[in-house]
Amino acid sequence: MHEIEIIKLPGLTPYADALRMQDERRAAVEKGEMVNALFLLEHAPVITLGRSAHTENVLRTPEQLAEMGIDLVQTTRGGDVTYHGPGQLVAYPILNLNEWKPDIKWYLRALEEVLIRQLATYGLNAGRVEGYTGVWVNNAKVAAIGIGIHNWVTFHGIALNVNPNMSHFGLIIPCGIQQKPVTSLNALLAEPPTMARAMDDFEAHFTDFFGVGATGPT
Numbered sequence: 001m002h003e004i005e006i007i008k009l010p011g012l013t014p015y016a017d018a019l020r021m022q023d024e025r026r027a028a029v030e031k032g033e034m035v036n037a038l039f040l041l042e043h044a045p046v047i048t049l050g051r052s053a054h055t056e057n058v059l060r061t062p063e064q065l066a067e068m069g070i071d072l073v074q075t076t077r078g079g080d081v082t083y084h085g086p087g088q089l090v091a092y093p094i095l096n097l098n099e100w101k102p103d104i105k106w107y108l109r110a111l112e113e114v115l116i117r118q119l120a121t122y123g124l125n126a127g128r129v130e131g132y133t134g135v136w137v138n139n140a141k142v143a144a145i146g147i148g149i150h151n152w153v154t155f156h157g158i159a160l161n162v163n164p165n166m167s168h169f170g171l172i173i174p175c176g177i178q179q180k181p182v183t184s185l186n187a188l189l190a191e192p193p194t195m196a197r198a199m200d201d202f203e204a205h206f207t208d209f210f211g212v213g214a215t216g217p218t
Helices: 013-029 060-069 105-119 164-169 197-208
Strands: 002-013 036-042 046-049 071-074 083-086 088-094 135-137 140-150 153-162 214-215
Touching: 002 013, 002 197, 013 036, 013 071, 013 088, 013 153, 036 060, 036 197, 060 071, 071 140, 083 164, 088 197, 105 153, 105 197, 197 214
Parallel strands: 002 036, 002 214, 046 071
Antiparallel strands: 036 088, 046 083, 088 153, 135 140, 140 153
């Protein structure tokens, strides 16, 4: 049985703090000093630019975003432009893929599968859209995925829209995809899960799929 520490962060976590925690844990996992980890959290409002981001997909200036209380951050994950904020479940797995399968495509499909199984428990028929990463319901993206891998240890991860401020997605072209909308569990369900339940459900499906034993506070 693989071992993983589940770390649930309270309140809203600034993006820079989460990135620092991921980098520190990833380095420790690479060295064999600590076990794998799964960070579960909500971010303070932030727009992030991935390694292949096109700045034209940010539709406001940094000054305009700052006036709205939204940070603009260059980051180290793959992908284009993404929004994070309150009401969105963010999960950052720090996994040594050598313990499973050192394959980027397999890992991306694995994260999608965890989310698809979670959403099925809410009665949603979620799935993939060919040519795109993420999880979709009725051709609208409900969860985004952007990862980083260093020496086959993962960082960054997924963002599931539970009940975020959907107007903030209008400040960007999410993931550079103009032709497909973004949705949330709040829009799809008469009774969406609370954030606490969404975190618990993601943890359960994640640990089940990856066959890991959870340790630490949850």
